Amino acid sequence: MSVFVSNTLYSFLISFGVIVGASSFAGIGALINNQPPLKTMIDLAQSVKIWAVATALGGTFSSFQLFEEGVFRGEIVLLIKQIIYILSALIGANLGLKFIKLFQKCGELWIK
Structure with missing residues (x-):
């Protein structure tokens, strides 16, 4: 690769x-503090x-320094790579939030 x-x-x-990690540990902390864990997990996520x-x-x-080099020095390949890295990180963070929200949906289905 x-x-x-x-x-x-x-x-x-x-x-x-x-x-996922921060939300999970926040959920454990919410349980210890007698707070709703799923709400705490989603808010923190x-x-x-x-x-x-x-x-x-x-x-x-x-x-941002690499991004600046790509823009001002004309290194388009470097600029495109940075944009892809940023998009990959954004997708990972949003998917992590969706994963935590999936716990809430599964809980709603489980109760019914």
């Missing part, structure tokens, strides 16, 4: 893992999405 494909996969899975993307990209400044 090429370096580009593996880095794209890493971006996706890291952002997905940040959302929505607020952590941008941080998951920043984590997956390895920090926002290096990503």
